[in-house]
Amino acid sequence: MRVVEPRSLTRSNLVYREPALYDELLADTSITADLMAFASRHEANVRTVLDLGCGTGRLLAELHGHGFTCTGIDLQPDLVAWAERTHPGLRLAVGDLRTVRLGDTFDLVTSVGNSLSYLHTEIELAAAFDTIRAHSHPGTLLTIATLTAPAQRTRLQRCDDLTRRRNRHDDLRVGSAHSDLDHRPQLVLRHRSRRARHHAPPLLEHRTAL
Ligand SMILES: C[S@@+](CC[C@H](N)C(=O)[O-])C[C@H]1O[C@@H](n2cnc3c(N)ncnc32)[C@H](O)[C@@H]1O
Incomplete structure (x- = not known):
């Protein structure tokens, strides 16, 4: 599988180097309301959330504010460090969504904000779905928001x-x-x-x- 250098991602985008700016530009977190509506539509008792490619943790922070136990992983160590400092209530780790294994399952798995657009081959997408499966239990909900x-x-x-x-x-x-x-x-x-x-x-x- 292609090796993705976190530094090359960081270099590729100003807002990855300026996480506060990222959050300012993407201040609209209404997708979290959609996620909660989605969970209630499926009558799922969602308490734990895993966000794959969580970036600055902005969406998880909002879900955490609504009482969910939130875990996020992202490839970029600087973004994860920033999210840890800014949102101390979150469980965060540096990891590759194609391969990470946290040894736990979650009620809701999300990958939003185009994180999956970084995967360029069927093999990489299949690996991401293996990760999703590895962190799911019967009844786990999955939400993906990405550009096709x-x-x-x-x-x-x-x-x-x-x-x-x-x-x-x-x-x-x-x-x-x-x-x-x-x-x-x-x-x-x-x-x-x-x-x-x-x-x-x-x-x-x-x-x-x-
Ligand atoms: C556009 S940002 C979206 C961040 C967040 N989901 C949001 O909506 O604010 C895409 C994120 O995907 C992360 N990413 C890209 N490839 C990844 C991979 N293979 N594993 C984990 N994270 C990855 C990037 O580091 C970046 O933080």
């Missing part, structure tokens, strides 16, 4: 169109981006290039899998 490739592609295409429009007026540095859905692995591939002038060879080209 076609939705992500539509969103990126809109960003790409905006970039193109902005660049039409900028003949010094021209950037273009184009997103494609690779159907077999279900990955969105984003091609980007930067040129000094319209017909100049690219200064920089890269392709990202999302």
Whole structure:
């Protein structure tokens, strides 16, 4: 399985380096109300929650405030350390949601806020579901909130169109981006290039899998 360096995740995103900013930008925690409504709709007696890819622990903290016993794991040690300092009532650990085994089961397992979007292959997704199974007992509820490739592609295409429009007026540095859905692995591939002038060879080209 692909080795994911926590530091590369941290480097990839400003808000992972600035967890307070992350929480400020994502202050909407209404998904926790959805989680509780989901549990009550299924008449489940949920007391314990495991969040896979819990980030700053913002959602767990809110659930904890409603009386749930909350556990979270995340790959990034700095985020986990920050969550531990900020929300002392949570049980947190550094771990990879593809492989972590806590030796316990939970009434509700969640992975929200697109944490599963970081998994790029069927094997990685299957490993995540093995983790979910390992932490479930009969009656455990599962909630996943993540972008699927076609939705992500539509969103990126809109960003790409905006970039193109902005660049039409900028003949010094021209950037273009184009997103494609690779159907077999279900990955969105984003091609980007930067040129000094319209017909100049690219200064920089890269392709990202999302
Ligand atoms: C966009 S954040 C969402 C965080 C949180 N669920 C929320 O809604 O605020 C995605 C999180 O997934 C974590 N993550 C990505 N790959 C992971 C993995 N293999 N194991 C554990 N956490 C992972 C990242 O470190 C990051 O904190």
